[in-house]
Amino acid sequence: MESGRWKGLNSVLSSLSLLCVVLDLQLDVSETFSGVLGATPVEIEHHLEMGRKLLAAGQLAEALSHYHSAVEGDSKNYLTYYKRAAVFLAMGKSKSALPDLTQAIHLKPDFLAARLQRGNILLKQGSTPEAREDFLAVVSETNVFLESAYNNSGSQSGLLSYNLSLVQLKRSPDHEEAHDQLHKADELESLQEEAHQAHHRGDFLTTAQLLERVIELSPWDPESRELRAECYIQLGDPRKAIMDLTPATRLRADNRAAFLKLSQLHYSLGEHHDSLSQVRECLKLDQDDKECFSHYKQVKKLSKQLDSAEELISEQRC
Numbered sequence: 001m002e003s004g005r006w007k008g009l010n011s012v013l014s015s016l017s018l019l020c021v022v023l024d025l026q027l028d029v030s031e032t033f034s035g036v037l038g039a040t041p042v043e044i045e046h047h048l049e050m051g052r053k054l055l056a057a058g059q060l061a062e063a064l065s066h067y068h069s070a071v072e073g074d075s076k077n078y079l080t081y082y083k084r085a086a087v088f089l090a091m092g093k094s095k096s097a098l099p100d101l102t103q104a105i106h107l108k109p110d111f112l113a114a115r116l117q118r119g120n121i122l123l124k125q126g127s128t129p130e131a132r133e134d135f136l137a138v139v140s141e142t143n144v145f146l147e148s149a150y151n152n153s154g155s156q157s158g159l160l161s162y163n164l165s166l167v168q169l170k171r172s173p174d175h176e177e178a179h180d181q182l183h184k185a186d187e188l189e190s191l192q193e194e195a196h197q198a199h200h201r202g203d204f205l206t207t208a209q210l211l212e213r214v215i216e217l218s219p220w221d222p223e224s225r226e227l228r229a230e231c232y233i234q235l236g237d238p239r240k241a242i243m244d245l246t247p248a249t250r251l252r253a254d255n256r257a258a259f260l261k262l263s264q265l266h267y268s269l270g271e272h273h274d275s276l277s278q279v280r281e282c283l284k285l286d287q288d289d290k291e292c293f294s295h296y297k298q299v300k301k302l303s304k305q306l307d308s309a310e311e312l313i314s315e316q317r318c
Helices: 002-037 041-056 060-073 078-090 094-107 112-124 128-151 156-171 173-201 204-217 222-234 238-251 256-268 272-285 290-317
Strands: none
Touching: 041 060, 041 078, 060 078, 078 094, 078 112, 094 112, 112 128, 112 173, 128 173, 173 204, 173 222, 204 222, 222 238, 222 256, 238 256, 256 272, 256 290, 272 290
């Protein structure tokens, strides 16, 4: 009987020993994978500090690399996304900054600085309704803060605190900027509507004049530039049309239509090398584009003939 009890106890102890070994192995494996798959808080902090220093020094590519590492190490930190977005903006990459700002807002919905920054980008891209939503969110959030302060202002000290909050709010750069940007969004929407109405009437001069301010408010909106370029073509000013279409080609991921139009405009002005260069850009995006390829053959043929003529003239002069 005693022997059976010892056997049972030995079996339990043996099982516990095995369990400890397994747990110890799991812990070792977990620590190993943590080192491989994720960075430690110290490493993340190092990347953030290096990113900050490099950004301040103007070494944007190096700063971005450190912020990439920080995001990979901690994908739940809203500030890291915001800081990386700041680097993208400093590099002139607003399209890359937008997803980071959106993620920062997703992680912290009341992060007003990110909302304001995203609204500013959207406004410059001509996305007026989405920009207005962000500006309204900033204004609404500050109003909620003010309402909360007012509700707690029953006592004399509470009233003093409320008045202080009101003064601070009026001085808040984010609050003031959001209000200013809301006015710009309203102005932009009104001008866009007027410009499209004028264009529909065939009043190309008025359309171009209205789009001057539209483009000033939303310089990253390809649509407004393309519409004004069309107006300049109708008004017989291809040079100005080229000036609008050139930046428009960089504002869309695939703007073959703008490259083709640029090529045709240069062709009409007798600038065959520029025409050839632009139509090649179109074919880089899609080598099977029928319109671009057809125009390419036409320009290539003319370009060869003109080059041969120029060589002949040059030889005769010698």
